Amino acid sequence: MNLPSRARNGLNGVARELLRQPTVEKPRGQWVNDVVAWCHQHDIDLATRITSKTLRFDAALLAQINDVLDSARIAPLGRSLSGLTSAAQAKEGVEEDKATRESPRARRVLVSFPPQPIAGLAIEFRTIRDVDIQTLKLSAFSAMIQVENLDSFYEFSPDIASLSGYTNPLVVYRGDSHYGGGFALLADAWRKTHRPHIYAGDFDVKGVTLALDSGATHLLLPNFEWLTQNATPLHVPAEQFAYQRRLRKHLAALPTAHPLCDYLTLLLEKQRGLKQQWFEGDMGCVEFR
Numbered sequence: 001m002n003l004p005s006r007a008r009n010g011l012n013g014v015a016r017e018l019l020r021q022p023t024v025e026k027p028r029g030q031w032v033n034d035v036v037a038w039c040h041q042h043d044i045d046l047a048t049r050i051t052s053k054t055l056r057f058d059a060a061l062l063a064q065i066n067d068v069l070d071s072a073r074i075a076p077l078g079r080s081l082s083g084l085t086s087a088a089q090a091k092e093g094v095e096e097d098k099a100t101r102e103s104p105r106a107r108r109v110l111v112s113f114p115p116q117p118i119a120g121l122a123i124e125f126r127t128i129r130d131v132d133i134q135t136l137k138l139s140a141f142s143a144m145i146q147v148e149n150l151d152s153f154y155e156f157s158p159d160i161a162s163l164s165g166y167t168n169p170l171v172v173y174r175g176d177s178h179y180g181g182g183f184a185l186l187a188d189a190w191r192k193t194h195r196p197h198i199y200a201g202d203f204d205v206k207g208v209t210l211a212l213d214s215g216a217t218h219l220l221l222p223n224f225e226w227l228t229q230n231a232t233p234l235h236v237p238a239e240q241f242a243y244q245r246r247l248r249k250h251l252a253a254l255p256t257a258h259p260l261c262d263y264l265t266l267l268l269e270k271q272r273g274l275k276q277q278w279f280e281g282d283m284g285c286v287e288f289r
Contacts, residue, residue: 003069007034011065011077014057024057035065042068107133109182110173112147112156126157126171133186141170144190146183146214148174148201152276156200162220162284166196174201174210183214191215198285203231203263204273205240208247211288218285222274224262226281231272244268259286 003011010031017024026032032055039046044064049056066076108130116127143166147153153173163169175183190197199211200220211219221227251264263286267273 003038003065003074004031004034006031007038008077011035011057011062015062015077018057018059018062022058025054026057027054028052039065044068105178105182107182107185109133109175109179109186110153111136112153112171112173125155128154133182133189136170136186138170138190138193140168141195142167143169143196143198144186145169145171145198145200145220146174146187146211146216147171148199148207148210149276150176152200160283162282163198169198174214187214196285199288200276202235202273202276203227203267203279204235204237204275205243205247205267207273207276208264208267209243212246212250216288218288219260219263220283221263221286222279222281223284224266227263227274228266230278230280231266231270231274233271235273235275235278236267236271260288 010026014024014026028036036046036050036055044061046055046061049058049061062077069076111129111131113127113129115123115125117123118127143163145156145158145163147156150173153171156171158166158169158171172183172186173179175181187197196218197214197216198218198220199214199216201207201211203221208219222230247264248268251261251268254261254264
């Protein structure tokens with residue numbers, strides 16, 4: 001029987017308390033009863049320490065528990081498995097805590113690079129890599145381009161006139177249930193660089209709200225005249241109406257002459273939008289804030 005995580009957490013707390021006092025008494029709640037059951041299973045005699053209502057802990061009892069853990073190649077008390085990857089947990093012992101481990105994709109993002117020759121693989125339009133954000137040297141990139149839709153991400157190229165002023169832009173997929181957590185960490189790190197964060201995604205209420213929430217500084221959109229002619233009410237789904245309040249508040253805070261005002265008015269007042277996959281014509285970077 002593995003030591004349940006709640007029992008381990010409780011015992012870790014007791015260990016800290018024992019640094020200040022010789023004994024610690026705990027009521028027979030759920031985690032304490034887990035400890036009692038575990039001790040009985042591993043022939044640890046609780047003797048006079050236990051009553052029907054409490055369990056008294058001391059350094060000797062914790063040493064016995066650690067001896068059993070050590071013999072079973074399980075991490076000792078005070079060594080938390082929470083937040084570690086499975087590989088990191090394996091270095092601590094044979095015990096695995098799936099409930100609290102770090103997801104294998106927790107720090108990973110999909111990044112699009114210029115074509116790179118790889119032996120045995122035909123040269124592709126772009127080279128797509130699944131990378132750990134800790135391996136990215138952010139100082140090497142002059143801007144980050146966040147692409148909302150996965151199909152658009154695979155086809156996206158930063159080689160357009162409106163992005164020509166950026167050297168080696170970092171093109172990243174916004175993320176979903178698999179990569180969303182990694183991108184959120186990357187966005188936080190990128191914000192500290194104070195360099196442009198360009199959002200390339202749907203011109204609809206949800207898409208623009210996602211850009212706002214991610215900390216984007218610019219939206220990559222078709223020029224306003226083209227968008228006015230091609231945006232459609234069909235691309236403003238009713239289920240997105242709940243997001244409008246946030247954007248209306250953002251619009252109200254913008255100066256009257258701000259370039260984003262016309263776009264948000266088209267979206268919110270005329271109820272017309274356009275999905276990213278339908279974008280054509282000249283693209284431009286519109287300041288968000």
